[in-house]
Amino acid sequence: MKTSYEVVVVGAGPAGIAAAYSAAMCGADTLLIEKSGCVGGMSTSGLLSAWCGSCSSGFYQKVRSLTTEKRVRRCVYSPETLKTLYLTLLNEAGVNLMLHTSFIKANVKNDIINSIDILGAGEVFTVKANVFIDATGDGFVARSAGVPYCKGRETDHLMQPMSLIFTVGGVDDSRAVYPTFKTHPDIQQKMQEYVEAGKIAHPAGHVILIEGYHSGTATVNMTNVIMSDGTDVADITSAELLTRRQVPQIIEFLRECVPGYEKCYCLQTAEYIGVRESLHFEGDYTLSENDILNQTIFDDWVVANAAFSFDNHNLTGSGVDKGNLKYNGERYTIPYRSLLAKGINNLLLSGRNISGTHMAHSSFRVMPISSGTGEGAGVAAALSAKNATDLRDVDIKRVQDILVGRFGGELPKPII
Numbered sequence: 001m002k003t004s005y006e007v008v009v010v011g012a013g014p015a016g017i018a019a020a021y022s023a024a025m026c027g028a029d030t031l032l033i034e035k036s037g038c039v040g041g042m043s044t045s046g047l048l049s050a051w052c053g054s055c056s057s058g059f060y061q062k063v064r065s066l067t068t069e070k071r072v073r074r075c076v077y078s079p080e081t082l083k084t085l086y087l088t089l090l091n092e093a094g095v096n097l098m099l100h101t102s103f104i105k106a107n108v109k110n111d112i113i114n115s116i117d118i119l120g121a122g123e124v125f126t127v128k129a130n131v132f133i134d135a136t137g138d139g140f141v142a143r144s145a146g147v148p149y150c151k152g153r154e155t156d157h158l159m160q161p162m163s164l165i166f167t168v169g170g171v172d173d174s175r176a177v178y179p180t181f182k183t184h185p186d187i188q189q190k191m192q193e194y195v196e197a198g199k200i201a202h203p204a205g206h207v208i209l210i211e212g213y214h215s216g217t218a219t220v221n222m223t224n225v226i227m228s229d230g231t232d233v234a235d236i237t238s239a240e241l242l243t244r245r246q247v248p249q250i251i252e253f254l255r256e257c258v259p260g261y262e263k264c265y266c267l268q269t270a271e272y273i274g275v276r277e278s279l280h281f282e283g284d285y286t287l288s289e290n291d292i293l294n295q296t297i298f299d300d301w302v303v304a305n306a307a308f309s310f311d312n313h314n315l316t317g318s319g320v321d322k323g324n325l326k327y328n329g330e331r332y333t334i335p336y337r338s339l340l341a342k343g344i345n346n347l348l349l350s351g352r353n354i355s356g357t358h359m360a361h362s363s364f365r366v367m368p369i370s371s372g373t374g375e376g377a378g379v380a381a382a383l384s385a386k387n388a389t390d391l392r393d394v395d396i397k398r399v400q401d402i403l404v405g406r407f408g409g410e411l412p413k414p415i416i
């Protein structure tokens, strides 16, 4: 087995796939490591089906245009189609892929990750690279390399709830409703009553239903676990058990209380529970809610025209968090410096583990923007590895030229 590459990306979610694809397209010998048996992270194994927010990353726009259809109210994709498309794109770019392979440990000397230890099919290997990209969502590479971090919200270290997504079939499309936090108060009220009566395990309590890609199906985002740490194996195991107990109870509720779902049944549960928030790492720059609200156009932007609301779910119950700031709907940029991990010279952060505050993270954590940070990381990593340049000396204008001129992204739109 080959054990040395120019760029190694750990984690094949929306960020890691975009990172590996763009690094390889820029000519870097790239390895992508993923612990699951397929690629896509939350966008496939997590059973999500709707892109929230947007950005003008060329990779994201391409993937979206090849997978996504307008259904009743929302544009949705099939996770199965996405799995295959991602593999096709990675193959076209010449990315080396290792599935069923988990990152274990970063071997650091003098602020450089010399190699990482990985576990594949029961064997431990050591892999070297010029540049590593952490796309694990939780930042396992950065944590192992000793990058400083803060857990969850700065004031009390609480993290957003976790949820196990599942899909249902047998939905009557002609009558089905698709509630979110702010719609259908009557149905939300009934759900609360079910939880209070002990018919659904606490702290479930809100109703979010998304039209499925295939007729007669819907995606259910209603299981809920609070005050639990997705980076603690005991916590996340308990969270898996609790949400799997909630699934049949929620289906019973849907049959009894929600129009169009009287005959619904469970089609599929996600491979694993989704972690919305965990560790916030220190980068050369920590993106804040003020940067988002002020639509700061950073000179060293690697994501342009990002847009999504502040979306913290209730950290201590069900529903939406009351502390969310009001979002003005305008577009923002993400600087390269938020991808540079403090204290380590050859590591880039990407996806939901870039450097940002709890509030800013609730906006940039979504799949389109995670793809955007992955794409930026991949281009910068390739330039650094191919030109033997320190990550902090990469020519950022050249990165931006590639993101726009080669990958079809857009320049940041000026504030009007």
Ligand SMILES: Cc1cc2nc3c(=O)[nH]c(=O)nc-3n(C[C@H](O)[C@H](O)[C@H](O)COP(=O)(O)OP(=O)(O)OC[C@H]3O[C@@H](n4cnc5c(N)ncnc54)[C@H](O)[C@@H]3O)c2cc1C
Binding pocket: 010, 011, 012, 013, 014, 015, 016, 033, 034, 035, 036, 039, 040, 041, 042, 043, 046, 048, 049, 050, 051, 052, 053, 101, 102, 103, 104, 135, 136, 137, 140, 162, 163, 164, 165, 221, 273, 274, 275, 276, 350, 351, 352, 353, 365, 366, 367, 368, 370
């Ligand atoms: C319940 C829930 C619902 C959401 N709903 C939406 C939505 O509707 N729309 C939207 O746009 N966003 C949504 N999000 C946000 C979005 O899914 C994520 O924030 C996004 O997927 C982040 O992308 P990522 O690539 O950083 O991480 P992930 O998608 O989490 O991918 C990380 C990858 O790294 C792999 N990995 C982790 N550890 C290791 C390891 N040690 N070794 C090897 N591989 C490893 C994982 O298996 C995974 O494939 C939701 C999130 C959650 C939790």
